Structure formats: structure tokens, C-alpha cells
Amino acid sequence: MKVIAVVGNGIAGSEAAEAAIRVDQKARVVLMTKEPFPLYSACVLADYVADRIPVQRVILRTAEDFGKAGIELLLSSQVTDWSAEEQLLHFDDGTLRYDRLVIATGSRPIVPDLPGFGKQGVVTLKTLGDAEMLRAAQGSAAVVVGTGPVGIEAAIALRRRGWTVALVELLDRVLPRLFDAPLAAALKTRLEDHGIDVFLGERVLEITGKTRAEGVKTDRRTLAADAVVLVIGMRPELSLVKKDKVALGSSGGIQVDRQMKTSREGVWACGDCVESEDLITGRRGLFMLWHNARLQGRIAGANTAGAARRYPGSLNLTTVNVFDETAASVGILASEVPEDEAMVLHRKGPWGELWMVLKDQSLIGVQALGRTERVGGLMGMISKGKDLRKALLKEPNSAEGPGGWILRGVQKDLLRLIDAN
Amino acid sequence: MIDSERCIGCKLCEVVCSVKKERVSDPSRSRIHVLFWEGEAGALPVFCQHCEEPLCALVCPVNAVKREESTGLIIPDRELCVGCGGCVSVCPLYGAGFDGIEKKALRCDLCQGDPTCVKYCPTGAIRFADRDQSQIDKKRAAARKLYPR
Numbered sequence: 171m172k173v174i175a176v177v178g179n180g181i182a183g184s185e186a187a188e189a190a191i192r193v194d195q196k197a198r199v200v201l202m203t204k205e206p207f208p209l210y211s212a213c214v215l216a217d218y219v220a221d222r223i224p225v226q227r228v229i230l231r232t233a234e235d236f237g238k239a240g241i242e243l244l245l246s247s248q249v250t251d252w253s254a255e256e257q258l259l260h261f262d263d264g265t266l267r268y269d270r271l272v273i274a275t276g277s278r279p280i281v282p283d284l285p286g287f288g289k290q291g292v293v294t295l296k297t298l299g300d301a302e303m304l305r306a307a308q309g310s311a312a313v314v315v316g317t318g319p320v321g322i323e324a325a326i327a328l329r330r331r332g333w334t335v336a337l338v339e340l341l342d343r344v345l346p347r348l349f350d351a352p353l354a355a356a357l358k359t360r361l362e363d364h365g366i367d368v369f370l371g372e373r374v375l376e377i378t379g380k381t382r383a384e385g386v387k388t389d390r391r392t393l394a395a396d397a398v399v400l401v402i403g404m405r406p407e408l409s410l411v412k413k414d415k416v417a418l419g420s421s422g423g424i425q426v427d428r429q430m431k432t433s434r435e436g437v438w439a440c441g442d443c444v445e446s447e448d449l450i451t452g453r454r455g456l457f458m459l460w461h462n463a464r465l466q467g468r469i470a471g472a473n474t475a476g477a478a479r480r481y482p483g484s485l486n487l488t489t490v491n492v493f494d495e496t497a498a499s500v501g502i503l504a505s506e507v508p509e510d511e512a513m514v515l516h517r518k519g520p521w522g523e524l525w526m527v528l529k530d531q532s533l534i535g536v537q538a539l540g541r542t543e544r545v546g547g548l549m550g551m552i553s554k555g556k557d558l559r560k561a562l563l564k565e566p567n568s569a570e571g572p573g574g575w576i577l578r579g580v581q582k583d584l585l586r587l588i589d590a591n
Numbered sequence: 592m593i594d595s596e597r598c599i600g601c602k603l604c605e606v607v608c609s610v611k612k613e614r615v616s617d618p619s620r621s622r623i624h625v626l627f628w629e630g631e632a633g634a635l636p637v638f639c640q641h642c643e644e645p646l647c648a649l650v651c652p653v654n655a656v657k658r659e660e661s662t663g664l665i666i667p668d669r670e671l672c673v674g675c676g677g678c679v680s681v682c683p684l685y686g687a688g689f690d691g692i693e694k695k696a697l698r699c700d701l702c703q704g705d706p707t708c709v710k711y712c713p714t715g716a717i718r719f720a721d722r723d724q725s726q727i728d729k730k731r732a733a734a735r736k737l738y739p740r
Contacts, residue, residue, distance in 0.1 A: 211652045211653050211654075213652030213653075213675070214652055214653060214673055214675075217673055222673075223673060227653065227671065227673070230653065230654055460650065460652050461646070461649040461650040461681070464649055465649055485646075485681070487650075487680060487681055489675060489676050489677045489679075489680040489681075491675060491676065496676040496679075496680075498676070498680035500680075521619070538680075541619075541679070541689070542676060542679055542680040543624070543679055543680070543682065543685045543687065544685075545680045545681075546646070546679075546680050546681045546682045546683050546685070547682070547683065547684070547685040549683050550683055566595060566628065566633060566635070571683065571684060572626055572635065572637050572683075572684055572685040573683070575626040575627075575628065575635045575637075576626060576685070578626075578627070578628040578629060578631070578633070579626055579627050579628070579629055580629060581628070581629050581630065582629055582630055
């Protein structure tokens with residue numbers, strides 16, 4: 171009987187285990203996690219911290235669900251070592267010999283080399299355990315370091331719990347990897363309207379206090395802090411693969427081919443820990459998003475059991491909620507391109523705002539505030555070198571998707587912008 | 592089934608959908624939307640196509656979007672849905688609806704086989720047809736474009 175071991179019970183590992191058993195009902199599928207919980211959604215932890223959902227809606231599978239599916243679930247089972255040649259996983263209380271392995275260890279928060287970061291009251295927001303800690307935290311003033319989606323959501327959650335919250339960001343705008351300045355500014359205003367202080371272009375130097383955090387010292391000011399949330403980014407969790415057991419890509423993620431196979435025979439990888447290719451732009455990198463992990467997991471799992479499915483690529487599309495406002499982004503930002511090379515079409519409507527980032531005659535990115543349908547709707551129009559004039563000037567036909575129609579909805583400004591270049 | 596050449600952009604479909612499904616006239620809570628051709632007389636109604644490999648189901652952070660066994664339709668589970676709007680952002684067909692007040696994802700569910708928008712569309716731009724017949728109709732339409740009589 172083939173033994174398929176899956177390390178990690180995030181969405182990637184969970185999908186991998188379920189896909190493996192679906193393809194080969196006779197396989198012994200062992201799914202292991204170092205955490206005491208089965209699959210939960212890391213994406214809604216902030217909603218749980220804010221008390222908007224109970225923990226039952228954060229946890230997506232029970233041990234019973236996995237049992238019914240024929241999957242052996244090992245909770246609180248950290249893999250202490252991996253003997254790759256012998257195909258052995260080591261635990262505190264034994265070993266497991268596998269025939270096929272899926273590495274789905276996910277990502278870990280980047281913890282800066284800061285004086286004071288080991289103090290009590292300093293947390294990250296990655297795991298359900300972190301969320302419980304934040305919920306139980308005592309105090310009134312919180313400082314959140316980092317304004318990526320997790321940082322923004324953490325700040326909002328704590329504000330909803332009644333804390334005084336300050337956000338500190340190194341770069342010149344919030345959510346700098348998702349939005350250009352105009353949309354970022356709108357979101358900053360929303361945050362401030364709800365009583366969250368936002369400090370941009372500031373670097374955190376130290377967390378002050380004795381054994382407990384008392385404050386955060388930046389290069390401009392000192393902020394009182396009973397809780398400090400460090401959310402400056404994520405890196406692939408690679409402690410299992412040290413000593414070059416599998417090849418890594420230049421972004422730091424595990425290198426995998428289209429079938430999610432690593433450089434080592436019999437070993438697949440999926441989720442936040444892998445490097446993948448952006449479906450739309452072709453860039454290789456880390457695209458640590460739920461939907462990418464989910465699809466990669468499904469493909470890796472099926473392939474361990476004998477299938478030959480191929481991953482089409484990662485979708486770099488993110489949606490963020492700032493209090494009651496929604497914003498989304500796909501593709502490349504104007505600020506990622508030399509200044510005179512990108513043009514931005516901005517349109518405001520009763521439904522919200524849209525920014526289309528153009529380069530030469532092509533669409534390279536879309537951002538939206540309010541109703542975000544146009545982001546996904548225009549995905550198909552973002553393709554290397556696709557000439558938008560051609561898309562606009564031909565007669566609409568019923569076989570054409572909404573992408574062409576969304577372009578037609580802004581065609582006057584769009585044609586003017588393209589022609590001006 | 593959509594015939595975009597017949598759509599006059601009246602948006603009655605949006606109004607009646609929200610009235611039927613949400614019991615209030617609020618196009619923002621409609622499950623069908625109309626896209627406009629700026630400066631020209633053209634419009635396209637869009638709604639969920641219940642894709643075989645739905646991107647919205649993949650994106651949902653609480654796995655709330657599933658295919659209903661009896662109908663084959665893609666339906667978000669209202670109780671599980673946390674209203675993040677991820678499905679709205681990702682749908683490549685402008686097909687997801689959203690209740691911005693209750694923060695819940697919405698999908699056209701064909702009104703149990705008797706769609707309200709079809710009943711009210713003044714030009715017949717939206718029709719409800721058996722799937723196999725609609726495939727034949729689409730092929731005929733494509734053929735006529737290529738080989739006009």
C-alpha cells in the first residue's frame with residue numbers, strides 16, 4: 171500500500187490529502203500538522219479577533235471529516251527531521267516511512283531583528299494560536315507594524331475590540347504591494363476616519379519595556395503599546411528542507427515544475443512554501459494566496475497518487491476589506507514601472523473607483539475601490555502586448571467576455587490615453 | 592442566454608432581480624448586471640455562468656462556494672459566507688452579486704427554472720433556454736455570422 175505523507179494542514183496540505191485519496195482510494199494518506207487544530211482559514215483570523223465570527227467558522231474541517239474521507243490526521247505532530255534518502259519523517263515519538271511526500275509547510279511571519287521583540291505582548295498574526303493570544307491580550311494601546319493586508323486587518327480587528335491602534339509602515343503608503351498611491355490614500359483616510367493612526371515612511375527601531383512591551387520607538391516618535399503586532403511580511407517555512415534537500419527558486423520558495431514536483435524524486439510541494447509563475451504576467455515569485463495554495467494542493471495531491479495534472483499558474487489577485495469598504499488589485503502597479511512608461515485611467519462611478527494601469531497599448535494591472543467586479547472582469551485583458559485599441563475598435567460579439575465590455579465602458583478616456591502615447 | 596444586440600440597457604433586469612430575490616428595489620443587490628458601451632447604444636447583461644471550474648469557489652477563504660448537487664448550480668452558503676468580496680473581485684465574467692448591507696455573496700440561481708429577468712426583459716435580450724438547445728442556437732448564430740445567407 172502506497173503511503174502518501176502530507177506535511178502541513180493549511181489549505182494546500184488539506185487539498186493535497188483529499189485529492190490524493192480521491193485519485194487512489196487504496197493509498198494510505200497521512201496528513202500531519204504541528205498545530206493542535208485541523209484545517210482552519212488563516213484568512214479570517216482577523217474576523218475572529220474582532221469577534222465577528224465564532225471559532226467554529228474559522229475551523230473548516232474536523233478530525234472526523236478527515237477520518238470519514240479516509241485520511242489519517244496527526245495533530246500536534248511536528249516533523250523534527252526529514253531523512254530524504256531513506257524516505258523517513260521523524261517525530262518526537264517515532265518515524266513514518268513514506269512512498270510519496272507533499273511539502274505543504276506554508277509560510278512563517280518575518281520577524282525583524284529588533285531589540286525587544288522577545289518581550290511579552292509582542293505577537294504575530296499567522297496562526298489560530300496567535301489569534302487567541304490577541305483576543306486574550308490585556309491593555310488599551312496597540313501598535314501594528316506593517317500595512318500589508320494582514321496588518322490592516324489586524325489593526326481593524328483590534329480597533330473593533332476597543333483598542334487605541336497605530337499602524338507603522340516603512341514605505342510611503344499603506345498596502346504598498348497591492349495599491350498605487352491614490353487608492354492607498356483613500357484607504358488610509360478610511361482607517362483614520364475610524365480612529366486608527368497611520369504613520370508612513372517610519373521605521374521601527376525598538377520595542378521598549380522590561381519584560382512586557384510598553385512602547386514602540388520609531389525613528390520619529392515613541393508610541394505607547396501594550397500589544398505590538400509584527401506583520402511585516404511572510405517567508406516560506408523551509409525548516410524541513412534545510413541542507414539543500416530540494417532546490418529553491420530565486421524568490422526563496424521551493425522550486426516546482428508544472429506538476430508541482432520538486433527537484434527530488436517522489437517529493438511534491440504546494441502552497442505558500444513554493445515559488446510559482448504568475449498566470450498573467452509570467453513572473454516567477456511567491457504568490458502566497460489562498461486560491462493559489464488551494465489549486466496547487468489539489469494538483470500536487472492528485473499527482474502523488476498517479477495523476478499528471480498541471481498547474482496553470484498563480485493568480486496575483488487580492489481583495490482587502492477596510493471597515494465597510496472593499497478594494498482589490500490584480501497585475502502590476504503603476505509604481506512598479508518606470509514613471510514615464512505607465513499611464514493610469516481613473517474612473518469614478520456610483521459603484522466606486524477604478525484604476526487601469528496601462529503600458530504602451532496594453533493593460534498591465536487593475537485596481538478598484540468599492541465594487542470590485544471590474545478587477546476580475548479585466549483579468550483576461552491583461553496579457554503581454556495585447557493591443558487594447560484592437561479590442562475596442564472591433565464590433566462586439568456575443569462570444570466575447572465581459573472584459574471587452576468593461577473596456578467599452580471607459581472607451582473614450584481609454585482611447586484618448588492610448589493615442590496620447 | 593444573452594442576445595447583446597437586443598439589449599437596450601434599460602436595467603429592468605437588475606431592478607426586478609433585486610425585488611424578487613432581496614424583496615427590495617436595489618440594483619446593487621441584483622444578481623444580474625448590465626455593462627454599457629460608452630457613447631454607443633450597446634449593452635450586455637452579465638450573470639453567473641456556473642462554471643465547471645469556478646474561480647470564485649477557489650478563492651473563497653471559508654470554502655463557502657459549492658456546487659448544489661440537485662441543480663449543478665454554484666451557490667454560496669449564506670451561513671458560511673463572511674462577506675469578504677473575494678469572489679466578486681475574481682470572477683472573470685462579472686458574474687458574482689453581492690449584498691453590501693448584509694455582506695453576503697449572491698449568485699444568479701435561475702429562479703428555480705423560471706427566471707424573473709427573462710419575464711421582464713422588454714426586448715427578449717435575455718432568454719431562458721434548455722442548455723442543449725442553447726448550444727445549438729449559439730452555433731447557428733456563429734455560423735450565420737461566418738456565412739450570411
